[in-house]
Amino acid sequence: MNSKRFSPTSSTIKSRFTRRFLRALLKINRQRTRTPSSPMEICQRYLKVKLAADVSMASTVGSRRAWSRAMLTKIRHGVRAGSTTSLTMRKRKIYHGKKSTKEVGIVGNAKMLRKLVPGGEAMDTCSLLDETFHYIKCLSTQVKVMTRIADQICST
């Protein structure tokens, strides 16, 4: 009965994302060394997991959406740039993002949104809102799936 659930015919974003993400998680855990984890290791693994989540989400969505395309190209370029610097850069981005919430007005908010949504820089406001809509949907499915996985793993 349960085996039917594993059939590849189910094609919602949720199920496809789940599959890809779990496969990626398996890969990451295979790479894991058997030694007790240092914080550095955990940190690196966290980055890998996060990257895996982003990549699996973006590739599940495919090239249909501008934000997924932008995310995939960014990741591909980011891999070349090296992952060690990405953490600091990400921190800078986060802080910078916090500062610019003070920008007022619709235009300021639109700018802020462009920074948040991948690929949002090169879009007009109308399509930006479209992409935001789809992005929010996908992010929430991602969060749901990851919570469920985490609960499954951590639950007794």
Added chain:
Amino acid sequence: MEPNSASYVPGSCPTRPEPEETGLEFLQFRDEIQRLMTVPPENASSFRALLELPATQAMQLLHSSPHSAAGGGDEHKRHSSSSFTNGNLTFPSNKALIERAAKFSVFAAAAEISPETSSVPSNSSANSDKVKTEPAETDSNPGSSNKTQTQKLAKRKERQKKGKESAKKSKNESREDAEKLPYVHVRARRGQATDSHSLAERARREKINARMKLLQELVPGCSKISGTALVLDEIINHVQSLQRQVELLSMRLAAVNPRIDFNFDSVFATEGGPLIDGNIPSMVSPLMWPENPFTENRQNFQQQWNFDAVHQPLWGREEENHTFITPENSLFSYDSSANSASLHSNQLKMEL
């Protein structure tokens, strides 16, 4: 003919549909005029010819064509055809009007039937400056009939009340729009600015507002908020919180699993049912999805699992256990593709 047309000028106004009846009238008009327009290219050719003909002959042609096209005794048809003829009868009063109307009729007919309007707009665009000098009444009828024709072709479907003052301007502007973009026809609202820039801006704004509404429904707690800026604020907060949640979860996943022992089973099953206990599986069948059996093994392991990295050394000891292989077997067999499952489990068995 000319005096007749002159007498029709005051009479043409009442036949124009009242703004209150806009919806129904326009629907009827639209149907009728569509029927009219499906009359084959003789309309187009006749109107093209109009451009060269003098006023009287043009008017005769105009008289003849709608009469032939109107056909049956349907009220609406009569009404539309009469308004059409009224409009036509006002044409000869101004040659520029004829040509402009001709252009629109050709436009309407030819856009669907024959692509011959390219020359027409160029001809009439020269006369567009004469538009403003015309009296309002003569404007209204041909404008309304032409407008309803072109509206059907229009890709924009905005229809609003039309004030008399804005009517003339909107018609002028819509005609200019028609010359550039045949499918942008927007009826101006009463008392609102009607130049093409503001029309385009209004269209854009309405698109944005529609999408904002969708976003409001998506983001929880946003529907109560009024005002675009605040809604955008909420949306931004929501996106940020979602992204942070993803980061937290990935941190959690990275820290928790020394080795993920999933239950793909339960991951999908929680969409449906809870975990089911079962007996210990056999490792021999890699291709089967062991539904229940592995859970007990897993539960044994899971009881020792902790979130803290501190407790991971416990796992390190456990890994030496031969049963460590079992979950990995189950793990790999849970892989969604049966091929890789068999591969991995085969490899593991080799290792064993």
